[in-house]
Each structure stands twice: as structure tokens, then as C-alpha cells.
Amino acid sequence: MPDLHMVVCVKVVPKSEEIRVDPETMHLIREGVRSEINPPDMNALEMALDLKDRHGGRVSLLSMGPPPFETYLQAALAMGADHVYLLSDRAFAGADTLATTYTLAQGIRKLGDVDIVFCGEESADGATGQVPSGLAEWLNVGQLTLLTNIEMDLKRGVARGHRELKGGYEILEVPLPVVVSVTTACNEPRFMDYRIKPWAFEAGRVTVWTAGDLDADENHIGFNGSPTVVSSLAEAPSRERKKQFLEGSPAEIAQLLLNVFREDLPQ
Amino acid sequence: MTVSLYNPGEEQKSILVFLEHEGGVLANVSLELLGKGREMADGLHWSLAGLLMGHQVADLAHEAIAYGADEVWLGEHPLLQFFTIEAYAHTAFQAVSDGKPSVFLLGATPNGRDLAGRLAVRLRTGLNADCSGLRIDPDSGVLVSEVSGFGGGVLALIEMRTHRPQMATVRPGVFTPSEMDRNKNGKVIEIPLVLEEDMIQTQVVEREVGSGIDLTRTPVLVAGGRGIEGDFLMLQKLADLLGGDVGATRPPVDEGHIERQRQIGQTGVVCSPEVAICCGISGAFHFVVGIEKANTVIAINSDPEAPIFDYADYCIVGDVHQIIPEIITALRSEGEIAHA
Ligand SMILES: Cc1cc2nc3c(=O)[nH]c(=O)nc-3n(C[C@H](O)[C@H](O)[C@H](O)COP(=O)(O)OP(=O)(O)OC[C@H]3O[C@@H](n4cnc5c(N)ncnc54)[C@H](O)[C@@H]3O)c2cc1C
Ligand SMILES: Nc1ncnc2c1ncn2[C@@H]1O[C@H](COP(=O)(O)O)[C@@H](O)[C@H]1O
Numbered sequence: 001m002p003d004l005h006m007v008v009c010v011k012v013v014p015k016s017e018e019i020r021v022d023p024e025t026m027h028l029i030r031e032g033v034r035s036e037i038n039p040p041d042m043n044a045l046e047m048a049l050d051l052k053d054r055h056g057g058r059v060s061l062l063s064m065g066p067p068p069f070e071t072y073l074q075a076a077l078a079m080g081a082d083h084v085y086l087l088s089d090r091a092f093a094g095a096d097t098l099a100t101t102y103t104l105a106q107g108i109r110k111l112g113d114v115d116i117v118f119c120g121e122e123s124a125d126g127a128t129g130q131v132p133s134g135l136a137e138w139l140n141v142g143q144l145t146l147l148t149n150i151e152m153d154l155k156r157g158v159a160r161g162h163r164e165l166k167g168g169y170e171i172l173e174v175p176l177p178v179v180v181s182v183t184t185a186c187n188e189p190r191f192m193d194y195r196i197k198p199w200a201f202e203a204g205r206v207t208v209w210t211a212g213d214l215d216a217d218e219n220h221i222g223f224n225g226s227p228t229v230v231s232s233l234a235e236a237p238s239r240e241r242k243k244q245f246l247e248g249s250p251a252e253i254a255q256l257l258l259n260v261f262r263e264d265l266p267q
Numbered sequence: 268m269t270v271s272l273y274n275p276g277e278e279q280k281s282i283l284v285f286l287e288h289e290g291g292v293l294a295n296v297s298l299e300l301l302g303k304g305r306e307m308a309d310g311l312h313w314s315l316a317g318l319l320m321g322h323q324v325a326d327l328a329h330e331a332i333a334y335g336a337d338e339v340w341l342g343e344h345p346l347l348q349f350f351t352i353e354a355y356a357h358t359a360f361q362a363v364s365d366g367k368p369s370v371f372l373l374g375a376t377p378n379g380r381d382l383a384g385r386l387a388v389r390l391r392t393g394l395n396a397d398c399s400g401l402r403i404d405p406d407s408g409v410l411v412s413e414v415s416g417f418g419g420g421v422l423a424l425i426e427m428r429t430h431r432p433q434m435a436t437v438r439p440g441v442f443t444p445s446e447m448d449r450n451k452n453g454k455v456i457e458i459p460l461v462l463e464e465d466m467i468q469t470q471v472v473e474r475e476v477g478s479g480i481d482l483t484r485t486p487v488l489v490a491g492g493r494g495i496e497g498d499f500l501m502l503q504k505l506a507d508l509l510g511g512d513v514g515a516t517r518p519p520v521d522e523g524h525i526e527r528q529r530q531i532g533q534t535g536v537v538c539s540p541e542v543a544i545c546c547g548i549s550g551a552f553h554f555v556v557g558i559e560k561a562n563t564v565i566a567i568n569s570d571p572e573a574p575i576f577d578y579a580d581y582c583i584v585g586d587v588h589q590i591i592p593e594i595i596t597a598l599r600s601e602g603e604i605a606h607a
Contacts, residue, residue: 016551016552016553017551021421096393096394097384097387097393097394097396098269098387098388098391098392098393098394099269101384101388102388121534122534127394127396128375128380128396128397129380129384129396130380130383130384130387130394130396130436131384132384133352133380133381133382133383133384133385134384134385134387134388134394136352136384136385137356137384137385137388137389138388142352142353142468142469143352143381145377145380145381146377160472163377164377164527165377165476166376166377166476166479166528167476167477167478167479167480167528168474168475168476168477168479169474169475169476170471170473170474170475170476171471171472171473171474172469172470172471172472173469173470173472174468174469174470175468184521184534185517185520185521219268219269220269224268224269225268225269226393227269227271227391227392227393227427227429227430228393228394228395228425228426228427229425229426229427229428230423230424230425231411231424231425231426232423232424233421233422233423233424234421234422234424235421235422236415236421236422237422238559238578239559241564241577241578241579241580242579242580242581243576243577243579243580243582244580244581244582245576245582245583245584246581246582246583250585250589250590250593251593251597253583253585253590253593253594254590254593254594254596254597255597256581257565257581257594257597258594258597258598258601260542260563260565260581261509261542261598264541264542264562264563265486265487265509265510265541265542266486266541
């Protein structure tokens with residue numbers, strides 16, 4: 001079998017702890033908010049780099065988003081990946097899951113001979129885990145989701161994954177090529193390698209592909225390719241809470257809480 | 268525009284619910300979706316159908332009817348014994364393209380999400396993930412899905428007007444099942460199936476799935492955050508005394524102090540206890556969405572400025588390692604008095 005070619009789908013997202021919403025317009029306030037690589041995607045990248053360490057091959061990063069994503073992708077490249085591809089075009093804007101998965105799938109088709117596509121479990125700002133499965137459908141390949149571990153049997157050309165389920169697990173085998181999603185925090189992403197950092201940050205390191213480069217059907221991308229529309233944004237009606245501060249010594253506070261339990265808990 | 272496999276003019280006025288099961292028991296989330304589906308269908312005089320796939324699962328069809336389904340579309344096949352994406356997506360696609368439901372709801376579980384993601388693409392339709400509320404507009408028949416926007420505080424209402432089915436996933440614990448009614452009538456309709464071994468690429472090598480921990484229904488939740496520094500034993504004692512269970516924020520789960528199944532919040536469990544006690548938790552939106560439905564929230568945090576106090580009924584500024592042992596002592600001595 002020729003060298004493994006692994007693609008890791010990474011998204012750049014605003015840091016979740018810094019996001020604020022403008023109460024007037026209900027839009028996200030973007031000023032002053034820093035971005036980062038979607039943390040779960042770092043676990044996906046680590047799983048791919050670990051396979052590369054063990055079996056050789058190469059790792060490509062693939063992302064759909066605007067040009068400012070480039071520096072974040074270069075930082076990920078410096079962790080030990082080989083190539084970066086950014087799918088960037090105004091026509092991609094407004095994509096929901098259907099359009100996003102189509103666009104990423106076109107990128108993967110253009111790369112050709114891909115063996116494993118890695119995704120994070122979910123994007124911090126996104127469709128919560130619907131991309132990996134949709135991507136596998138557009139590519140018409142198998143899938144292994146929510147993996148905590150992957151092993152390759154390169155002779156047979158299959159991937160064997162340990163999948164986390166509620167109250168247990170499954171071990172599944174799927175022939176390559178396959179789309180994989182990785183359980184958040186299942187591994188410890190490595191740091192940037194300072195020896196390759198200068199190379200990773202060289203100008204022109206990121207290959208940018210537009211809709212034209214991807215031969216994308218304009219009916220399937222961006223707003224056009226997105227069946228869902230946001231019809232309104234409203235402030236979430238948060239439940240009114242008493243916000244009553246209990247004062248006193250720990251023992252006194254404990255007594256106050258016993259009263260709360262007596263009132264609120266059915267005996 | 269993309270065009271879905273069938274359009275609103277061709278739809279049946281029905282809601283379809285994916286019925287998950289494990290060990291011969293229907294999943295709670297499926298019962299919850301039947302409950303919500305029943306409520307929406309009644310308001311519109313639509314019908315409610317369940318999609319049941321498996322091997323020797325016909326008994327569960329009657330269960331689903333008792334929980335509100337008018338019809339159960341049944342895919343029975345030895346190759347459906349375990350969930351594999353190929354067999355399940357094939358069967359579900361067949362059922363949906365024959366029955367053309369207007370709405371298709373699935374639990375946001377590992378298998379529900381996998382199936383939803385595949386089918387939405389195969390049907391060329393939209394998918395609203397992790398909805399916190401659902402409503403069907405009585406005039407247009409359009410499903411309005413409520414999704415909480417990231418960063419919290421924002422609710423987005425999402426619709427699809429020109430694509431069918433209108434797909435949505437909902438997490439366990441968000442809706443409530445209807446009362447079971449053994450006398451309710453319903454129809455079981457077999458899905459004509461052609462499934463061959465060579466259509467299935469996924470091989471289930473090993474599988475061990477128990478019932479797992481279910482925090483969605485615990486009456487008392489004692490949740491610990493980074494501030495309790497891994498001392499879940501202390502929280503377990505408190506939970507035992509109150510007849511409840513222990514949950515956690517994400518950091519202690521990531522650090523391996525406690526099982527992932529006990530994580531509360533956006534990527535964990537949504538629960539609705541009578542009382543939730545949040546210990547050493549800062550109150551990030553990702554966590555707070557998981558306790559929004561609690562009747563009473565108690566928060567203990569050493570930082571008087573901690574955001575969690577904005578989401579609590581009773582706020583205690585102090586060290587968890589001092590306060591919680593006192594509560595445990597007080598509960599114990601109260602118990603002794605009661606038994607004396
Ligand atoms: C995509 C995504 C999804 C996420 N999903 C979830 C989720 O489902 N659930 C979840 O919980 N998080 C989730 N998170 C993480 C979330 O954003 C927060 O980081 C997390 O909830 C913080 O946990 P914490 O409150 O335990 O820790 P911290 O924020 O570190 O807070 C610890 C608190 O403990 C207090 N403290 C310290 N010592 C003591 C003491 N001795 N006594 C009393 N108080 C003390 C401190 O004052 C502080 O307020 C998610 C994040 C992302 C990006
Ligand atoms: N715009 C994007 N570019 C690259 N990868 C993405 C993008 N959106 C989602 N993904 C991948 O899909 C995973 C799941 O995302 P989601 O389904 O949006 O929760 C992420 O962790 C990424 O690996």
C-alpha cells in the first residue's frame with residue numbers, strides 16, 4: 001500500500017470564553033475577540049500526527065473559511081503537518097451543514113487519493129457534530145465517529161476504531177478510505193515544533209482554493225446550497241433566579257440549606 | 268438552490284421519530300421525541316410515526332404506539348441487529364422516501380447524529396442540530412427550531428421552507444414523554460427491505476454497551492467543577508444523603524477525575540432536577556445550559572464575582588472543602604434525629 005494520506009479538517013472559531021452578544025442587534029461582537037483552532041480539531045490533528053509517527057505518510061490540513069484563518073492554520077502546520085489548504089471564496093459564505101459538507105468534500109476530491117479524513121467531534125460554534133457524517137455521505141465512504149483510539153491494518157487496508165458510546169464502547173472495522181471523528185480530549189495535542197515553525201510561516205505556505213478551483217456546483221455552496229435559514233434571533237429567556245446570598249459560618253449556612261432542601265425536595 | 272428529494276407539495280402531513288433502542292428497551296430520548304411529536308401532531312391533526320429498525324424488535328413497536336405513535340414503520344432484518352451506518356441509513360432512506368414525512372426528528376445521540384448527518388445529505392435537505400425547542404407553524408406547516416447560539420444568551424429560530432423532510436436532532440432530557448397508554452391503537456407497517464451483506468462495510472468487532480448513567484432524571488444533582496480539585500467522593504456522600512447523583516463540568520472529566528457520562532452542559536447532559544448544587548463551578552455558558560431546567564440552583568464558589576451566582580437561587584461565597592462537609596454533617600445529624 002502506498003503512503004497513508006491523511007486529511008484533517010480544522011475550523012477556526014472565536015474563543016468561546018470571549019464571545020459577547022450585542023443586546024441591541026443580537027449579533028456577535030467580533031471586536032477584540034480572539035480566535036483559535038476549534039479545540040476538538042486539535043485532538044483530531046494529534047490522532048493523525050500520531051498515526052504518521054507510527055506508519056509514516058503525510059498529513060494535510062483542510063479548512064473552509066476567510067483568509068484571516070491562514071495564520072492559525074500555519075500554527076497547526078508547525079505541529080508537524082505537511083500541507084495546508086484553505087477553501088476560501090465569498091460564494092462559500094452562509095453555508096449550513098449541507099453546503100459546508102459539500103464544499104469540504106469537493107476539497108477532498110481535488111486532493112485525490114485520501115485514505116483517512118479526520119474531524120473533531122464538534123465545532124464550538126457549529127452544527128454540533130453533523131459535519132463528519134455528512135462529509136462521508138458526499139464522499140460515499142465509510143465512517144468511524146467518536147473515536148478515542150484508532151489502529152491501522154495497512155495490509156488489509158482497514159482502520160479499526162474504538163468508539164465511545166453511552167454506557168460502553170464499540171470496536172468497529174471499516175475499509176479505507178474512511179471519515180473519522182475524534183472524541184474531544186482523548187489525547188494531549190503536541191506543541192508547535194520550533195524547528196519547523198519558520199518553514200510553516202513562510203509566505204505562500206497556505207494553498208487557497210476558490211469555488212472555481214474546486215469545480216463546485218454553485219447550487220450547492222454558500223447561501224444557495226443551504227436549506228436552513230435563521231428567521232430570527234432573540235435573547236434567550238433565562239430563568240429568573242433568586243440570587244440570594246446566604247451569609248454566616250459554614251455551620252449556619254448548612255442549616256439554611258437544610259431548610260431549602262425541606263421545602264424543595266419531595267420527602 | 269439545492270433541491271430536496273421531495274418538496275413541500277409532495278409531503279405527508281406527518282412527523283417521523285427515529286426510535287433508538289438498546290437491550291430490548293426504547294431509549295428515553297425516543298420516548299421524549301414521541302411525547303413532543305404527539306403534542307405537535309395533535310395541534311395540527313397530523314399523524315405521528317415511529318421509525319423502528321432492528322432484529323426481532325416488533326414488540327417495541329407496540330411500546331412506541333403506547334407512547335403516542337399512530338404508526339410504526341418497521342425495518343426488521345438480521346443485518347439490522349447492530350447499528351451500522353450503511354444498513355441503517357439505507358433502511359431509513361427507504362422509509363423516508365416512501366413515507367415522505369414533513370418532519371423527521373432524531374435524538375442527538377452518537378447513532379442519531381451519525382444517521383441524521385448521512386440522511387440529510389442523501390435527501391439533500393437541512394438539519395437543525397441540538398434544538399432546545401420545536402414548534403410547527405399551523406398555517407405554513409413549517410417547523411421552527413430553536414437553537415441556542417454560541418456564547419449563550421442568543422436563541423436562533425431556524426426554518427427551512429423549501430426542503431423536506433425538515434430534520435432536527437434533540438438531546439436527551441429536553442422534552443418529556445407522554446403518559447403510556449396501553450389501549451392506544453396504532454398500525455405497524457413493514458418497510459419492504461432489500462439488504463445484502465455486501466452493502467455493509469462496517470464490521471462490529473466488539474461491543475459492550477450497558478444502560479449507562481442517566482442523569483437527565485435525577486431529583487438532586489450535585490455538580491463539581493475544577494474548584495473541587497477532584498474530590499468527587501465528598502460530592503458523592505452529599506448526593507447519597509439527598510437521594511441524588513453526581514455530575515461535573517468538563518475540566519474534571521477531561522482530567523480523568525470522573526466519567527464523561529457525568530458531564531453536564533452543552534456537550535454533556537441536560538438535566539432537570541428539583542435541586543442542583545454547583546460546587547466550585549465558574550458558570551460558563553457551556554455548563555449553565557445543562558442546569559437551566561433545575562427548579563432550584565445552589566452555588567458554592569470562593570469567588571464572589573463568579574458568574575455562576577447569576578444563575579443561582581442561593582449563593583454561597585466560600586470554600587467548598589469547608590461548606591460541603593458541614594452540609595453533610597448537618598444532614599446526617601438531622602437524619603439521626605428523625606430516626607430517634
Ligand atoms: C465546544 C465547547 C463545549 C464545552 N462543553 C462543555 C460542557 O458541556 N460542560 C461544561 O461544563 N463545560 C463545557 N465546556 C467548557 C466550558 O467553557 C468551561 O471551560 C467549563 O465549564 C469550566 O469549568 P469549571 O467551572 O469547573 O472550571 P473553572 O472555570 O476553572 O472554574 C472553577 C471555579 O471554582 C472556583 N473555586 C476554586 N477553588 C474553590 C474552592 N476551594 N471553593 C469554592 N470554589 C472554588 C473558582 O472561583 C472558579 O470559579 C465546553 C467548552 C467548549 C469550547
Ligand atoms: N468550516 C470548516 N472547515 C474545516 N472543517 C470543518 C468546518 N466545519 C466543521 N469542520 C469539521 O467538522 C467537525 C465537526 O463540526 P460540526 O459538525 O460543525 O460540529 C469539526 O470539528 C471540524 O473538524
